[in-house]
Amino acid sequence: MTLYINSCVRKESRTNELAEYLLKKIGSDFVEINLEKESLKPISEDYIKKRTELALKGDFSDEMFSPAKMFSQAETIVISAPYWDLSFPSALKVFIENIYVIGLVTKFSQDGNPVGLCRAKKLYYVSTAGGKFCADFGFDYIKTLCQKYLGINEVELILAEMLDVAGSDAKKIITAEKKRIDGMF
Numbered sequence: 001m002t003l004y005i006n007s008c009v010r011k012e013s014r015t016n017e018l019a020e021y022l023l024k025k026i027g028s029d030f031v032e033i034n035l036e037k038e039s040l041k042p043i044s045e046d047y048i049k050k051r052t053e054l055a056l057k058g059d060f061s062d063e064m065f066s067p068a069k070m071f072s073q074a075e076t077i078v079i080s081a082p083y084w085d086l087s088f089p090s091a092l093k094v095f096i097e098n099i100y101v102i103g104l105v106t107k108f109s110q111d112g113n114p115v116g117l118c119r120a121k122k123l124y125y126v127s128t129a130g131g132k133f134c135a136d137f138g139f140d141y142i143k144t145l146c147q148k149y150l151g152i153n154e155v156e157l158i159l160a161e162m163l164d165v166a167g168s169d170a171k172k173i174i175t176a177e178k179k180r181i182d183g184m185f
Contacts, residue, residue: 014163025182078126123154125142128161
């Protein structure tokens with residue numbers, strides 16, 4: 001199963017356009033989690049207390065664990081995240097906080113190092129930027145989280161940047177990235 005985590009909020013999102021193109025190339029059925037439509041909230045004291053108590057018992061039957069279970073069981077993951085304020089939309093960070101469950105997506109070894117429990121072999125991070133893209137606080141964060149904590153070793157950036165710079169041809173840039181995607185399959 002391919003999991004599509006959509007953090008785009010605009011109906012005519014160029015990031016979503018690229019992500020949907022990629023999903024067609026992947027070719028399998030996918031499940032979409034549209035973060036704008038989800039009711040995920042930032043972690044609170046009560047929430048973390050309940051989650052920790054249940055996780056320590058190995059009881060992951062509560063609905064709060066559904067996104068983490070979907071994430072951990074997906075074979076391929078696609079995240080669409082427009083480049084906002086040097087990073088990605090805050091809803092994606094809230095999603096990550098909600099899925100980061102010890103016992104479902106990660107665990108700790110005897111020496112305290114994280115051991116990823118996710119099934120996915122690959123995660124695609126799809127982004128677009130009006131100007132120059134900087135990976136430091138968005139893509140690099142996701143890549144490090146996947147590789148060091150979740151067990152997803154292959155993380156690939158799909159990117160169209162400079163879309164809103166005077167003199168740039170946004171359609172041509174998007175088309176060029178779609179051609180690069182074509183070459184991956």
